[in-house]
Amino acid sequence: MVGEKEVRAMCPVCSSAAVFRCTSCKEVSYCSKEHQKMDWKQHKNSCKAYEIRTSEKLGRYLVASRDLNPGDIVITETPLIWGPKALYDPERIAPCVGCYKPVNLDVGERCASCGWPICSGHCQGLKDHRHHGLECVVLSLRPGCAVSDMGDYYRHDALFALRCLISQTKFQKKYKKIMELQSHIEDRGPDTEIYRETDALIAKYLENNFLYPLRSVENELKTNLVPDISDDLIHKICGIIDVNALDVNLNNGCEISALYATACMMEHSCIPNTKHCFNLTSTDESSQYRIKVKAVVPIAKGENITTMYSHALWGTQARRDHLKETKYFSCFCKRCKDPTELGTYLSTMKCIGTGTEPCGGYQLPDDPCDDTSEWSCDKCPVSVKSSEISFLVSKLGEDVENIQIGRANIQQMENFLEKLSTFLHPHHYHVYSMKHSLVQLYGYQNGYLHHEMKLEDLEKKAIMCQELIDITTALDPGNSRLCLYTGVLFHELFQAKFEIMKRDVDSKKLVDKKENLKTLDELKDCLKKALYALEDELDGSSGQKLMVVMKASEDKFLKWIKEKQ
Template structure:
């Protein structure tokens, strides 16, 4: 995700200084057809500029950032833009450089007949296209014999080789697409900050800079240029892809969006066109700062801020980070071991080393001890069988007296359970007993209550939870109706709630890319609404 722009000093280009002496008189216009076409193109560009729902602002704290230029409804598109460049993620598994499908799952590989690089198939739709294995990339790989180097790599080095590909693609734009190269170099690299992080800087020097210049032979690029591109990618790239492919990309304009741990926008990327679509998730007033979360919203403040500092090079000070209760959700709160019913909170949530204290009995814990505990509980969670409902539910019981029910580790477990219960072998939705349905419903409600605060409005996660909650409720009342344990009023009230959940799930998820699991949920929600009719 892009970075919070705290040190940007770039100036905007003036796109509207042509024809300043024009009188606006029709008689002054040339009758030349080419001139008319150029005028029409300029008009369309000007119209697009005027109609943009955002404008660029500048501050000493944030640098350049985006605000709304008019009032917006929830779900309105703010930015729709093509990628500047796409390529493998950091430490990527081998993927097709044409379509980005995971090569591990491809039964038979195909070698490009020109450069010899391994692709997914002869008819890969990304061969010799601007967002895939371009003609100039193919020629360059052939000249530098990169495919032969790939064959000599061990499994670990292959990952680093793929990681360096996107950096090289950016560098090749300097020669083959200067307009894109210029736009990319307008982005922040935070070189000064990154130089003071030896582990990161030295890693890039060894695995990317030296690889591109010496091992691959692209010594026309300076070390500074390559480090700058590394920084631009680390700070500004978006993860893209779904259903079998994963990559990262740079987009114009979108990189100027500020971070907030309670964002007011969401984004999708089209796997076919590689366009980025950024939408408002809630109504926005004119002049509001447009925000996006660069971190996982269902993460506690300590870990979230640490991630942002390590990956985006700033300490977040948003309203959520300032509040030890995380806007009243208690997503980082621990249960006091001394008085057993008090809440332990950070005494200063903007200080990673601050002491933690029980609000009831004043029992104190050092910040270091809290981090050790969180790491231990996270490690324990990571080794659980990801498909075991039993293991996850035992984790919830085991730490019910240690972690608040809304603690981010508990939410992570509940998130998994929301999707496992009703979709796993032996636990399909129509196989669940009443107790299991009630538990699934409660997990969904617990999760939704927190997500409503962290990702209000039309967020993808809210849409998914709404759909999962409706499924549990529908099957529950079916069971209760069969047992005659629900009266007519309860039935109607529950059905009305189910309809609202389906409507919300459909509204949110229908904008997801066609073919994605989320889009399939939207179609299922639409179908369910049709079957339910007017309730």
């Protein structure tokens, strides 16, 4: 919590000259790290960057307790509780219940007590009460192991709810904080689809296989491990998880879901003023999965502290539908209220016109915060119903997903992109998705390696990268949600421009020294921005892999400069 920056101040412990400054508030300084540790208990409450407030509309939410600058730490905390998420192929691969590594169910080991899939009998998480230690007692009440239908037999998504139930007696303080979180149980009644799904997949699964059998052996166990196993409580816990849990992507390819007492209170905005990352590499159990929330833009004292609970590259209708279905509220942020989405036109459609030829105009929603709003052309009188727009966008979205999953080649993707351009604005989010895939294929697919590409194709890649960077920057000015996208785009822009420069130098086109230096500065700037975008992503496997690629590009670039000097 301290940084070695010399300041003119006195240590509050001994009044000596202070050289260590609290990096949270930057207002209190200490003469040594030891004195900082001594004073921290007294200082930490006044040092908080946030205040908790309550309103009828938002419930509990956070506001800045002082002016915050980009980079200032807002929250650091460990999760109250966490649990594994089922993997994409639960019949073949499952997360170890002790450490969440992927386990091949055909050859993997099983827990000696409960039979659930594990990575090894030596896994430290098997005895750890924060992981598998306590739940194993309950899970072992079901005899036998599955040899088929394992995705139904081992419901890893139910373990999170079970761990919350067990915390009633073993982690009472944490359980109290968990139960204070919003559940929106009033929106999840017996007549809703989410209730029926939760009841079948989580509640009845836990009750019939584990919780009811637990009641019959509690005298033998000499403990009431789960005092309340009522339907109402299980559904409330599932609501709390659905509304508040954050997904943590682990380095091994698995995911866990975690609940955080304070971070869960951050209000949603489609233009968030914070970003967060997780501690995935610490061997210290006390900091495992610790979240760090920091400001990405200036936040004035009293201003709401916000994060984002949907995808920044979805259009307004998709984002608002997702929030209503999963978080039970409608968003009315600046981006949602702007038909152009901050000038990016991320949801905008092409107009079909009134005659045989398109009018060249674009259709935008009259009121983007009204799900039934008509879409009107900015050039002609044609308007389209919201339901028709939704149907077309949904169908095109399925086509985009299919062509990307199908590993289409560059020519196929270019042909499909041309098809999309018939219906969508050049900046529509489906077009963005296709272009982002293409810039990562140009230069790497056989026949399109950078040194093989035609000059006009390299220039096309550079233009496409810059176009996507402009959109990304407008949507995410603080580099909060689209760090990996931004890193990739600046790196690919560098690759295209570097190849163009190498050809210009080899052909003697770049003879003007000033022009040469300007181009070199542009390339250095691209690499700098690419590396900066990843600074908070290096705990994750994706960030680590990208950084290795970017560092290799930087080394080749510096080597080339040295050779040409």
